[in-house]
Amino acid sequence: MTSSETQLVRVLEADGRFAPNAAAEPYLSLIDAISDAELEQFYRDMVVIRAIDTQATNLQRQGQLALWPPSRGQEAAQVGSARAARTQDTIFPSYREHVVTRIRGVDPVDIIKLMRGVSHGGWDPADPKNGNTRLYTLVLGSQTLHAAGYAMGLTFDGRTGTGDPERDEAVIVYYGDGASSQGDVHEAMVFAASYQAPTVFFLQNNHWAISVPVETQSRVPLVERSAGYGIPSVRVDGNDVLASYAVSRVALDEARSGQGPRAIEAVTYRLGAHTTSDDPTKYRGSDEEQSWAERDPIPRMRAFLEGRGAAASFFSEVEAEAADAAEDLRVRTLELTSPTAETMFTHVYSEPHPLLEQQREWLAQYEASFEDGGAA
Numbered sequence: 001m002t003s004s005e006t007q008l009v010r011v012l013e014a015d016g017r018f019a020p021n022a023a024a025e026p027y028l029s030l031i032d033a034i035s036d037a038e039l040e041q042f043y044r045d046m047v048v049i050r051a052i053d054t055q056a057t058n059l060q061r062q063g064q065l066a067l068w069p070p071s072r073g074q075e076a077a078q079v080g081s082a083r084a085a086r087t088q089d090t091i092f093p094s095y096r097e098h099v100v101t102r103i104r105g106v107d108p109v110d111i112i113k114l115m116r117g118v119s120h121g122g123w124d125p126a127d128p129k130n131g132n133t134r135l136y137t138l139v140l141g142s143q144t145l146h147a148a149g150y151a152m153g154l155t156f157d158g159r160t161g162t163g164d165p166e167r168d169e170a171v172i173v174y175y176g177d178g179a180s181s182q183g184d185v186h187e188a189m190v191f192a193a194s195y196q197a198p199t200v201f202f203l204q205n206n207h208w209a210i211s212v213p214v215e216t217q218s219r220v221p222l223v224e225r226s227a228g229y230g231i232p233s234v235r236v237d238g239n240d241v242l243a244s245y246a247v248s249r250v251a252l253d254e255a256r257s258g259q260g261p262r263a264i265e266a267v268t269y270r271l272g273a274h275t276t277s278d279d280p281t282k283y284r285g286s287d288e289e290q291s292w293a294e295r296d297p298i299p300r301m302r303a304f305l306e307g308r309g310a311a312a313s314f315f316s317e318v319e320a321e322a323a324d325a326a327e328d329l330r331v332r333t334l335e336l337t338s339p340t341a342e343t344m345f346t347h348v349y350s351e352p353h354p355l356l357e358q359q360r361e362w363l364a365q366y367e368a369s370f371e372d373g374g375a376a
Helices: 020-033 036-061 075-084 096-103 109-116 140-156 183-194 223-225 241-259 287-294 297-307 310-335 341-345 352-369
Strands: 091-092 170-174 200-207 231-235 264-269
Touching: 020 241, 036 075, 036 109, 036 223, 036 241, 036 297, 036 310, 075 096, 075 170, 075 200, 075 241, 075 264, 075 297, 091 096, 091 140, 096 109, 109 264, 109 310, 140 170, 140 183, 140 200, 170 264, 183 223, 200 223, 200 241, 223 231, 223 264, 231 241, 241 264, 241 297, 341 352
Parallel strands: 091 170, 170 200, 200 264, 231 264
Antiparallel strands: none
């Protein structure tokens, strides 16, 4: 693996022209097979989640959320990879994969609950409606260990590499350039490679680990880190949803078929703040931001669709859907109520635990002591 620009898979130019580079040639037949409906769905996914993301940011600014991690600018990397996964695949997100979770069936308000502090986890990963999507992980990099371990279990249980693509399973785990410097990520790659576990490591290189540039984190392209563990790795233009879909589809198919782990570095850019507690103007310049804004994945895909003859009514419909989704998020966020004390005892252990029951009983008695003028 080299660091040359030709190694970065790109299908769409920044202006939306279909101009695959040499690295994209192995994926062209797959891209040609994408239907018009699927192409329009890619665009719809990106536009709707950006509206939701903007609304959530506004809600945090208005005091309705404790924190919000924006995903603005990274929509193509996430949409392409999520749409490439099969229903039976398991998703391990970090904490910025809002559109990934939505595509898999998670209600965006469940993310809001987590960021508002009224839920311990956000959603039930065992509920089929959530599409095999694990919970957000704010402990950087730990989700890669979870993913590698789960994928090892798939191998041990004979649920991958059987030759039946309708049944075989794989795992895709998301993390960022900052997390790629965590020891957890490297340990996960060691185990995934050693056991040939069907894990796809999907690195979103958005160029900034909060205020630390990627150049400081690594003296080589990040894709070379995974390649160093013997994991076949590819670098893709993360602002090109078609390229993201194609490389993810191939990587997942290979992992699912028993060929072992794969790794993808999606080169993208965080157009906004790291989280709403961050001020990116303190550490990066407007020229850099403007340069990446010109490569925004949404206008790029819109231009591509317009070039293919997409009707103006389609774009109007998507904009209306996005506005409705954002408003729905706002309304339901304002309707959320604080949890009761009882919730601190739920989902702690999978089976009843005597100590927990004692604590529950003690709290009930303590609260009852305040009734009818009881002593404090």
